[in-house]
Amino acid sequence: GQNIDQPxxxxxxxxxxxxxxxxxxxxxxxxxxxxxxxxxxxxxFLSYNVLDGLEEKGRFSSFLSRSKGYSYLLxxxxxxxxxxxxxxxxxxxxxQLIWGAGTKLIIKP
Amino acid sequence: IAGITQAPTSQxxxxxxxxxxxxxxxxxxxxxxxxxxxxxxxxxxxxxxxTAGTTGKGEVPDGYSVSRANTDDFPLTLASAVPSQTSVYFxxxxxxxxxxxxxxxxxxxxxxx
Numbered sequence: 429g430q431n432i433d434q435p436x437x438x439x440x441x442x443x444x445x446x447x448x449x450x451x452x453x454x455x456x457x458x459x460x461x462x463x464x465x466x467x468x469x470x471x472x473f474l475s476y477n478v479l480d481g482l483e484e485k486g487r488f489s490s491f492l493s494r495s496k497g498y499s500y501l502l503x504x505x506x507x508x509x510x511x512x513x514x515x516x517x518x519x520x521x522x523x524q525l526i527w528g529a530g531t532k533l534i535i536k537p
Numbered sequence: 538i539a540g541i542t543q544a545p546t547s548q549x550x551x552x553x554x555x556x557x558x559x560x561x562x563x564x565x566x567x568x569x570x571x572x573x574x575x576x577x578x579x580x581x582x583x584x585x586x587x588t589a590g591t592t593g594k595g596e597v598p599d600g601y602s603v604s605r606a607n608t609d610d611f612p613l614t615l616a617s618a619v620p621s622q623t624s625v626y627f628x629x630x631x632x633x634x635x636x637x638x639x640x641x642x643x644x645x646x647x648x649x650x
Contacts (some may be wrong), residue, residue: 432579461637470627470641471580515579523634524595527579 430454432528434516439534440506448501448514448531456521460492460499463515465530471515475501503533511535540564543628543642550618551650558613558645560628568634569611570595571603573624574644580627586611587634618649 431453440446452460459478463471477483477492477499489502501514513530520526541562550556562569567588572580582595586605600622602614611630615622625646629639
């Protein structure tokens, strides 16, 4: 079956670094995506990985290991505005996105 | 401002009533989607459209219908609403079905009593 697992909630301190993990099992693989969703708002695209390795985009980086079915989103120099849910999704062989339930990240001063 | 708009933002309706959620995009995207988001669950795809004139079923299509008469509009209809359809509904679009970068509308919060 198809499954995405990520922690339900994480807490981190302003200015610190946090890593949000995601493991997946899907029928076929056409990429791993991370989205950010602030409470009461729509999800917005953060990153895309299709090959193994690290993709860096400013304070955010995303890593993929296809052989392990594993990805993480790394957030550096945390700011209060980073408090949000982070959604992991994979694209299957039919080009449909399979979504995890999201990780709620709480940033404390 | 280019983007994707949904209406209504929020709606309460009685069980058994018919309801249409509207979605319009002006980005000339080929693919459009309807998702529902429920607490503790990931986004679940209801229906999608690869291009104008075609639609497909997602993970949870029962009780919902869609149409794609043109590129811009993708309405979602609940023929006879039931309480289990209480949810937040998101419309989204992408350049192509194979593009995983989706642009989402602001969401429609629907409560069925």
